[in-house]
Amino acid sequence: MINYLIRRLLYALPLLMAVNVLTFVLFFVVNSPDDMARMQLGQKRVTEQAIANWKHQHGYDLPLLFNSDEQGAKQLTTTIFYQKSVNLFLFDFGISDSGRNIGADIQQRMWPSLALALPSLIVGLLVNISLALFMVLFRNSYLELGGSVLLVMLMSISSLFYIIGGQFLIGKLLKWVPISGYDSGWSAIKFLMLPVMISVVAGIGSGVRWYRSLFLEEVEKDYVRTARAKGLSETQVLFKHVLQNAMIPILTGVVVVLPLLFMGSLIMESFFSIPGLGSYTIDAINRQDFAIVRSMVFLGSVLYIAGLLLTDISYTLVDPRVRLS
Amino acid sequence: MLVLWTDALIYLLVLASLGLVWYLSRQQTMRRPLTKLLSSPVAMATLTLLLCFGLIGLLDSIHFKNTESNGNEAISVLDRACDAMRSHGEKTYSEPFAAYLYSKETITQPDGSTRWDYPRLKHGGADLQNPDTDLMADVITKASLGVVKVVLVLGLLIWLLTKANRRLLWQPPSAKAVWLVLSLVITLTYSLWLLSNDYHVFGTDKVGEDVFYQALKSIRTGLVIGCLTTLVMLPLAIVFGIMAGFFKVWIDDLIQFIYTTLNSIPSVLLIAASILMVQVYMTNHAEDFNNLLVRADMRLLFLCLILGVTSWTGLCRMLRAETLKLREMEYVQAAQALGVKPAMILYRHILPNVMHIVLISVVLDFSSLVLAEAVLSYINIGVDPTTHSWGNMINGARLEMAREPVVWWSLAAAFVFMFSLVLAANLFADSVRDAFDPRREGF
Numbered sequence: 001m002i003n004y005l006i007r008r009l010l011y012a013l014p015l016l017m018a019v020n021v022l023t024f025v026l027f028f029v030v031n032s033p034d035d036m037a038r039m040q041l042g043q044k045r046v047t048e049q050a051i052a053n054w055k056h057q058h059g060y061d062l063p064l065l066f067n068s069d070e071q072g073a074k075q076l077t078t079t080i081f082y083q084k085s086v087n088l089f090l091f092d093f094g095i096s097d098s099g100r101n102i103g104a105d106i107q108q109r110m111w112p113s114l115a116l117a118l119p120s121l122i123v124g125l126l127v128n129i130s131l132a133l134f135m136v137l138f139r140n141s142y143l144e145l146g147g148s149v150l151l152v153m154l155m156s157i158s159s160l161f162y163i164i165g166g167q168f169l170i171g172k173l174l175k176w177v178p179i180s181g182y183d184s185g186w187s188a189i190k191f192l193m194l195p196v197m198i199s200v201v202a203g204i205g206s207g208v209r210w211y212r213s214l215f216l217e218e219v220e221k222d223y224v225r226t227a228r229a230k231g232l233s234e235t236q237v238l239f240k241h242v243l244q245n246a247m248i249p250i251l252t253g254v255v256v257v258l259p260l261l262f263m264g265s266l267i268m269e270s271f272f273s274i275p276g277l278g279s280y281t282i283d284a285i286n287r288q289d290f291a292i293v294r295s296m297v298f299l300g301s302v303l304y305i306a307g308l309l310l311t312d313i314s315y316t317l318v319d320p321r322v323r324l325s
Numbered sequence: 326m327l328v329l330w331t332d333a334l335i336y337l338l339v340l341a342s343l344g345l346v347w348y349l350s351r352q353q354t355m356r357r358p359l360t361k362l363l364s365s366p367v368a369m370a371t372l373t374l375l376l377c378f379g380l381i382g383l384l385d386s387i388h389f390k391n392t393e394s395n396g397n398e399a400i401s402v403l404d405r406a407c408d409a410m411r412s413h414g415e416k417t418y419s420e421p422f423a424a425y426l427y428s429k430e431t432i433t434q435p436d437g438s439t440r441w442d443y444p445r446l447k448h449g450g451a452d453l454q455n456p457d458t459d460l461m462a463d464v465i466t467k468a469s470l471g472v473v474k475v476v477l478v479l480g481l482l483i484w485l486l487t488k489a490n491r492r493l494l495w496q497p498p499s500a501k502a503v504w505l506v507l508s509l510v511i512t513l514t515y516s517l518w519l520l521s522n523d524y525h526v527f528g529t530d531k532v533g534e535d536v537f538y539q540a541l542k543s544i545r546t547g548l549v550i551g552c553l554t555t556l557v558m559l560p561l562a563i564v565f566g567i568m569a570g571f572f573k574v575w576i577d578d579l580i581q582f583i584y585t586t587l588n589s590i591p592s593v594l595l596i597a598a599s600i601l602m603v604q605v606y607m608t609n610h611a612e613d614f615n616n617l618l619v620r621a622d623m624r625l626l627f628l629c630l631i632l633g634v635t636s637w638t639g640l641c642r643m644l645r646a647e648t649l650k651l652r653e654m655e656y657v658q659a660a661q662a663l664g665v666k667p668a669m670i671l672y673r674h675i676l677p678n679v680m681h682i683v684l685i686s687v688v689l690d691f692s693s694l695v696l697a698e699a700v701l702s703y704i705n706i707g708v709d710p711t712t713h714s715w716g717n718m719i720n721g722a723r724l725e726m727a728r729e730p731v732v733w734w735s736l737a738a739a740f741v742f743m744f745s746l747v748l749a750a751n752l753f754a755d756s757v758r759d760a761f762d763p764r765r766e767g768f
Contacts, residue, residue, distance in 0.1 A: 014582070015582070015585055015586055015589060018582070018586040019589060026598055026602055030602050030606070031602055031605045031609070035605050035606070036605060038609060039604070039605045039609070152748065152751050152755065153748060155751060156692065156744055156747040156748040157740075157744060158699045158700070158740075158743055158747075159696070159700065160699055160700060160723075164726060167726075168726050168731075172726070260591070263591065266704060267703060267704065281594065281597070285597045285704060288604070290601065293594070293598055293601060294598070296594055297591075297594045300594050301589040301590045301591070304588075304589040304590075304591065305589050308589075
């Protein structure tokens with residue numbers, strides 16, 4: 001087990017390095033720091049001095065990969081690649097283009113993101129699985145036919161309409177909860193109710209279809225026939241046997257997204273002005289703050305790779321058939 | 326005639342899909358699923374609707390230089406057809422089928438005095454003497470006139486056919502659905518088009534542009550994103566996926582490494598980063614993109630490229646898994662034993678057998694790409710703000726929900742168009758999957 005884990009960890013390392021190099025190429029080679037300075041300073045005729053100042057301020061005035069002015073190891077360390085990209089491995093995100101400490105911002109903002117994403121995931125999972133089981137229970141009936149047509153329709157509506165519609169109906173017409181905003185501590189609940197509800201409803205279409213196909217695949221298997229032959233009722237078969245066996249793909253599917261919950265959801269957070277990492281990223285994109293976008297790209301991939309590792313581990317825990325080879 | 330980059334690629338895409346249809350219809354193995362698809366009313370009805378959307382998008386992709394304004398503005402065939410809608414601009418918002426503006430302003434009356442009231446629209450219901458009483462009747466007359474015209478023409482066409490031909494038209498199992506959808510679409514489009522000469526069918530937006538016109542123009546953007554992305558993604562996915570599965574060893578490791586790396590970056594962030602870089606590039610090379618149209622077109626193309634690069638990994642993984650299975654099949658091993666070259670085996674034996682996966686995933690991806698466009702435009706990393714797109718329409722209108730009375734028509738128009746396109750695509754994708762996926766025989 002330990003050996004296996006170490007091997008997986010070692011496999012994750014080159015992946016992270018590749019992501020790192022990719023972001024470096026994207027942010028510093030495709031467009032030189034000069035171009036970024038010109039973009040940030042805004043005007044077409046910027047003086048060379050202004051560009052040099054901006055670059056110096058943000059630490060972009062170094063050579064990209066190799067500094068021939070320095071001696072020894074410093075030839076490699078006083079470069080943009082080392083200072084901006086390698087430091088990401090130590091979770092040292094540096095200073096954003098507007099002068100704030102990105103690491104501190106991230107630590108502060110990931111909790112509201114989690115407060116929104118975790119309940120959305122759990123409630124969504126419960127709703128989707130129960131609806132899917134319900135549909136499988138009534139399979140080959142008009143109820144299922146109507147249900148699947150409804151699901152396709154729900155799936156065809158853009159998530160933006162769910163959000164706008166939900167805000168308008170519940171926030172503005174019925175005035176049950178505030179339209180948007182956030183508060184610290186437990187008083188955040190009244191702000192979180194609407195976004196959680198909307199993301200659950202928006203996910204029903206594709207979610208229920210996915211779980212339904214999982215269950216349908218399982219229902220055809222031999223052990224289900226045996227259970228029925230044993231004289232178990234259809235409900236018992238579904239809830240006891242099918243659900244338990246279908247739990248393996250469901251669980252592993254959930255585990256992979258768990259770390260990514262910290263990243264939050266971009267549009268949800270910006271529509272409901274929740275100060276999480278999603279709205280942080282959107283703000284950075286709109287302000288064209290390259291340092292933040294770069295850090296978020298790296299953080300996102302770290303979390304995704306962590307999710308893959310967790311999936312591997314959970315497979316070995318849940319499914320005894322998986323051998324650690 | 327003026328060919329933009331995306332136009333050229335659209336023509337290429339049309340040719341490619343015609344070629345694909347020809348190729349599939351010649352393949353013996355594809356006969357059965359194709360007949361299954363052809364006999365499904367849902368599949369054929371949705372395909373008809375999709376083709377209607379495609380026709381509008383295609384009309385909007387044939388550009389030529391505008392001779393009236395001697396600038397370098399390009400207009401499409403669709404613009405020509407919608408001349409009335411295009412030129413009938415108002416001052417600001419107006420409701421669908423309204424004769425008055427949304428906001429009050431000072432009106433100078435003939436006798437010189439001024440009054441604070443809703444002014445009449447310049448074009449919407451302009452030829453009515455007394456809009457308050459006549460508007461409804463006028464709209465109904467004009468709409469029914471359109472319907473009657475279409476029914477007459479269609480009736481005439483059917484009457485001209487011989488009895489044998491008529492039976493032939495009705496005979497296929499899905500014919501009724503196709504004709505129903507087709508006549509509905511024609512009637513609706515023609516009546517709305519007729520009405521749009523005198524009214525704003527979906528109202529006008531903040532700067533007074535006709536919303537129906539915007540929605541029609543957005544069809545092209547949606548289709549371009551849905552289709553051109555596929556064109557970018559397919560070669561990558563097919564070549565890499567098949568090669569990884571077939572050659573194993575280091576090629577497999579390398580390709581797996583590439584797609585795991587790309588996959589591990591959250592796609593929205595990768596798209597955002599790439600679009601930011603494109604923006605930087607464009608501002609620094611402004612002289613290459615001085616034309617507004619070219620600029621918007623290039624950005625659309627870049628967006629397709631980036632979406633393609635971020636979305637090929639899923640299909641690649643599926644193709645790799647399938648090829649791994651196929652290469653152990655007897656017929657592939659027989660071919661290897663007979664000394665057939667690997668390239669030939671891939672082309673002759675592997676490719677036709679993974680075709681169904683490619684086909685299914687292409688139609689499945691289409692709808693999610695159309696939906697993704699709206700979300701990306703909302704985050705400002707989608708199409709150019711000057712391009713007509715449903716995402717931009719939603720983005721412009723969402724803040725107006727707070728107004729009193731609510732400005733709902735832009736959203737409604739975007740919703741209706743997007744929903745019908747995406748629903749048709751989803752239903753069609755389901756039918757394609759049922760027909761082509763061998764595992765779904767029993768369903």
